Amino acid sequence: MATTTATPLVTFLLRIADDNLVLAQRLGALLARMPELEEDIAVANVCLDHLGQARSLYARAAELEGLGRTEDDLAMLRDERAFLNATLVEMPDVDFAHTIVRQFFVDAYQVPFYGVLCGAADPVLAGVAEKAVKEARYHLRRSSTWVVRLGDGTEESHARVQAAVDLLWRYTGDLLATDEVEATLAAEGAVPALDDVRGAFDATVHTVLAEATLTLPTDPYQRLGGRVGVHTEHLGHLLPEMQRLYRSHPGARW
């Protein structure tokens, strides 16, 4: 519902916000389930960073949209087809390796992506990006450390993290794909061109995977569609769990 009438900037903000909210929901579901206490606290930190980024972006999108919706409405009252996140972030947590590889791909993308957005014309978007790029750099440090340790670890950890790379790689296309939304924003000078993000992402992925003795799938297929609301089956299960309370008790405060 938002995509048909929204301005390019609002759509762009929702794409970024949805990435962060859906990932935060995935990470939040891991609390008290991580393999070590230290990792439990670490995943909570990362989760809250993404949630904070999402909130700021939803609030700005709601303001620019001017339809009287709030950040909560955008997060909790839109249906699956209106969510514009990359499909990667909705992929389930099969095991610790999948959690870490999903995070690593997101981090490798967000570091250069937020770096570019620091030059956005919208002061709120630029401000969020300034803060988020520092968070993303720490996230990347942590996730790439784990990818290397799991990949270059035991036979078991190597097999699990390679399986995660093999599965999740084909869902990274949404992160790097651009369409008329980004093209319009670049032409208007609202957001700098995102052309260099892919190169930086590829360089990070290749460096870290090489150190981790891991390989990318040779099949070039990429599953696209998240940016226009065409999702995997997994988002359809995630959203009701996330939105149920808000929808069952509209206007509830605590």
Place this chain on the structure above:
Amino acid sequence: MSAGEQGWPLWEVFVRADRGLNHVHVGSVHAADTETALQAARDVYTRRAEGVSIWVVRSTEIVASDPDGRDDWFGDLKPYRHPTFYEIPDAVGHM
């Protein structure tokens, strides 16, 4: 990674809250190596921006005084060792 039979080894964590202050012991974390120990320490003990610098030290590297020898080592209060008998001029302020 060298996880022992009891899991990851223990590291003591020291955080410096601000420039000019000392690193202060804040607790410990389990981690497989130095890098993950630093990251765990950052996530567990500085998540609300408590510090500007972190040290981690393997707990087995800490040499401690013997608690049973406490009386011999630290004994009774020796007030005469404190330089409390000088007149401090007002201009000195806090000392």
